[in-house]
């Protein structure tokens with residue numbers, strides 16, 4: 081698969097390295113509105129927009145701010161190119177609808193880089209939950225207490241703003257953890273949240289908590305933050321009528337479910353920068369997303385994080401923002 085990378089910022093470095101590692105995947109060049117070459121691949125060509133790309137390519141990777149993903153996806157779909165977008169799908173329902181419809185109409189694949197779904201432990205938990213093997217879940221408590229300094233927010237004038245980031249840690253950093261929450265448990269029926277801005281000069285929240293009740297009675301909680309210094313591993317604690325388990329980052333760190341041995345891959349661990357940094361230096365999960373995306377294109381199936389399920393994550397985050405008290 082031949083890719084054009086749209087955006088030349090922080091996460092572009094992860095894609096250059098991930099594509100470099102994969103045989104059969106090729107990075108053709110980048111689109112930069114400023115005419116900036118890719119920092120990690122300065123010799124590759126650079127175009128001002130997708131329509132100007134004058135080399136053959138099959139797909140785009142959208143590495144632009146959250147609120148621009150729909151724009152890039154629609155442009156790519158109109159050119160008949162497949163779309164792998166960085167998370168989230170987008171930050172507004174109408175934008176997600178438009179990009180999904182454009183890709184559907186053009187017959188191209190739309191995948192989202194929610195790379196934590198590729199972790200073996202997250203996948204096995206998802207399969208066991210879907211299969212009802214973990215019993216009746218009555219509580220799920222997510223803690224995504226990260227830290228970013230003001231310099232991070234100052235590194236882009238859109239960072240921490242509602243227009244393009246679409247929010248603070250709920251929409252941006254903890255988006256991955258809320259994605260797993262929505263992937264595992266679906267959307268709640270009732271939400272109440274409290275949000276505040278404590279440690280940064282930004283428009284959006286930098287800390288908050290939400291309480292959620294699901295249709296089956298399950299009560300969920302989430303704390304998301306970029307104000308909790310020094311930044312902590314993400315934890316998801318789940319309680320069912322058969323016992324409890326905990327995921328720390330993307331690995332099962334505690335397991336006590338009646339009659340079921342710990343299904344976790346004890347030997348597996350992604351290196352996580354996310355608690356304290358926007359960089360993603362362990363490219364293995366991005367590689368896994370690219371591998372799944374290419375298989376989805378070949379097989380004509382939905383990617384692991386397709387538009388329909390990735391959309392739930394943004395919906396959940398918007399619900400949390402809307403139900404703020």
Ligand SMILES: NC(=O)c1ccc[n+]([C@@H]2O[C@H](COP(=O)([O-])OP(=O)(O)OC[C@H]3O[C@@H](n4cnc5c(N)ncnc54)[C@H](OP(=O)(O)O)[C@@H]3O)[C@@H](O)[C@H]2O)c1
Pocket residue numbers: 086087088089090091092111112113114115116142143144145146148166167168193195236238252358359360
């Ligand atoms: N999956 C993950 O773990 C992960 C981690 C970090 C970030 N992300 C996601 O990746 C995307 C990009 O994040 P990033 O940290 O790489 O951001 P970034 O460093 O600000 O880079 C974004 C790039 O988008 C381009 N761009 C086009 N229009 C822009 C505009 N109006 N304002 C600012 N930039 C614009 C810019 O490149 P040009 O000026 O050259 O066009 C810029 O370098 C976001 O959606 C973010 O959520 C995902």
